[in-house]
Amino acid sequence: MAQQRYWVIFKDKPAAGPGPLVSAAALEKRRLQNLPPAQPSDQPVHPAYLDSLAQKGFTVTSVSKWLNAAVVAANPAQVKSLEQSSFVRELKPITGYFTPTQTSTPYKPQYVSKALTQLKPEAILAAGLTGRGVKVGVIDAGFFEAPKKAGLQPIFENGRLKAFRDFVTPALSQTYHKRETYMDSHGTDVLLCLAGSDPKARVLSGFASEADFYLARTDQSNRESRVEEEYFVRALEWMDSLGVQLVNSSLGYGTGFDKPEENYRPEQMDGSSYIARAVQMAVEQKGMMLVIAAGNDGSNKKWQVVNTPADAAGVLTVGATDYSTWSKQGYSSIGPTFLPYLKPDVVCFAASGTSFSAPVITGLAACLLEANPALSPQQLTSIIQKSSHLYPFGNNYVGYGVPDAGKALELALGLATPNVVNAMIRVTGKTFSFMTSAVSGIQENGGIVLYRKASPTRVIHQQKLSSRLKKIVVKRLPGETHTTMQVGPKVMELVWQ
Template sequence: MLRSLILFVFALYSVGATAHQKKYWVIFKDKGQANTAASLDRPLYSPYVSALKKEQLPIICQSKWLNAVSTIMEPQDSARLLSYPFIAQIRPLNQHLQLMCSHIASPPGLEKDQYAFNQMHGQAFADKGLNGTGVRIGVIDAGYIDANVKPSLKTIFEHQHVMATKDFISPWKADLYQSPETFQDWHGTEVLECIGGIFEKGKQQKGFAPNANYYLARTDHGNQEYRGEEDYWVQALEWLDSMNVRLVNSSLGYAKGFDDPAENYRPADMDGQTSMISKVAEIATTKKGMYLVVSAGNEGDDPTWRVVSAPADAEHVLSVGATEYAYGNKFEYSAQGPQHLDYIKPDIACYAPSGTSFSAPIITGLVACMLQYKPQLTNEQITAIIQKSSNLHQFPNNFIGYGVPNCRRILDMMNDQGSLFPNKLLVAEEKTITLPIQHEEALIFQKKDERNVVSQSIKKVKRKGLTLKRMQGISRTTVVTPDEVYEVKWAAL
């Protein structure tokens, strides 16, 4: 009965005191006149916060990096607040997020536990004894119900690898692993499993980093399919930074689905600069030295959206899409990179049949192994090595980025050895070209320019090779096989 009352009170609080009240960021101009050039980590100027409290405005979250607070108020209150000389801007806070899984109602099946690990030749890391030892990993998610009793996470909990937890949604809860509030509370448990899960049968690894140290943050109350709190995400990232956590996984994203459609993001807003959450992700990666691995999103087959969600659009996060296993083609649901960007998104992709929620954490574990092997790697070096190890390293596209990473090549590159996956550029002077491919089938990306894909397909290869015909509106065609990649540049006719 008490728990039901708490949930009822929370539901009232989360929507505000009236139906008209909404959540906003109130952004300050400085951190006090004497602190105009203050560092990111300097606390907010307390007189500014006190002034808002005197206005009877509840302070929900405070962000040092944004120099802002979130609060709930009437829309018409913003004009009055902007008269304060220390307030720079007031922005509506989009309060809805998407868990990056394609089967929201129940956890994904585990019949293909090791596919992603095998797809990227993860055994090469395991043979080197790489398992994330000593690396701090932050996880920002919706809930971790039963994580401490799940057999696949036995190694993490028996060896006390969870170093800290924080529930930003229900801070009064004494136990992050029990007392479920919504059907989505399992989501973070499955994400954690993808980072460091080990299955008893044959000691199979699903995740790369069972020996890493984990810091778990809960920032979403998944009472609705698209319910979330962007300000809690920001606060969690700052908390992880204060705990000296460098590597962070987030399988959450912000796109659309808001109660008020006027507050929806637009695909054009996915530019790495418009959303506050993407701005914070850029601060974390470029100014705080954190490494963020983020799910690309699951609207790839939604004709009204299709592109990645924030903060996967941020330039310096590693955004991860999802591929099928056999050929590495993009799962239809996996979000693609916006064509208006001047950089590649998603960055890479790997196998994940149930959503990009579960491709990103696989890569997070991979990064943890890289940091275990060479802790001195910079963010730029980590990203460059992962991209160069992937099969489309020379011809990335907005469907799967640089392609699927390869752990053997990553190890070689960290040791200044090895070679890249064979990529060949061919110029087709005629309307057709035949490639000397020996495999039975090949993955085809038809592109309108160097990186933007119009369509993908699996094509049968005849005995004499693969013959391609130039298609209307196509300037390049990428052909992917297990051994090499061909990039066909169609000459002007």
């Protein structure tokens, strides 16, 4: 009989023994955020339960103390036997697969500086913020030849690479010169967007050039194996044990598994997957901020929505814009309309995938944490949202829009409160007109874009107009209830009556 992989969820845990179960760095992170220093999820799973699985003939491939679970492969008869075991609470099949959120277009580092420019980095640079002292984790597909990249050499030469663990091929941990698949450079390119700085060429491609880094390889792209879900959870727990405060990942589950019947369905992107539960626990219980790429299925009519764990509550999900209009790139995944919260959260420019927009925002978050280490993940996420150009009129195409690094820094330091200059206008009738002559800086701030919506957040049509227009006439579409008008730096929310 065919076997399938399952999370075996145990019914309880043994009582905690003496002494702390996590590192001093993890305890200090919790202290700063007023989180409980001792948490049940820190306790290891019961060894007797693992022994029982072994006695029943199962090979345990992964163990998660957070989820109080182990992973085994079982056929239907074995599943029935496990469900009747006194130590098992429930079994959950593992479905879906990991795929890096990249497109066929090769990554070109020169595009990344455009993303930094879009975020208006002057205040961050003037303050000398570089993420210094912030512990940043990157969970990705591989970091092939990362030490050879000019923009990353300072990280390795100055001892800011603190740990690297390969969960796919453990023997390759701390090894950067062996490549197993063509995607093993993906993490290297992500790291450049997060922390790249080439002093000789004076090129800055990431905000967090002086952060401390913890790298994990959890994806092997020449196979679509569900075991990578386990690797991700293990990597997250490993990073928490080392006191990592901020995690970037450009990986996600979706469709395309070798066995189509085991793919996720779009309606399952509701934050309920086990990987989504783990990242939500990291945010809410462990004080870790997670920044996740939205995915590149925006043009896939059979999918379109964000992958998991980008669907999880509490994580900062990042989509991609074009550079001239700040509107959604065609490939950038949209947020499911059935979620009770908005996805994506924010966006920034990336030419070839949301894999390369998410780390730009992670770098900004590292600088904000350097400026104010006591910020909780919830506070940090809120700050980045409130600094974004469409706030508070977010939508499921671009979230709250493009963050302004200067505004975010002021909010992080408590020097300002959110100054919502964007206006709501109630419109009677079927047309609305606006003269653009009174607005300056239109081209430099995203041009003119209309988000035509069937609810406050659900976009039915994204419309880009010439930034040279002197007058905008908006004619209400059938089913349209709200329209967000971006006229450069001025944003108006039309509410049709």
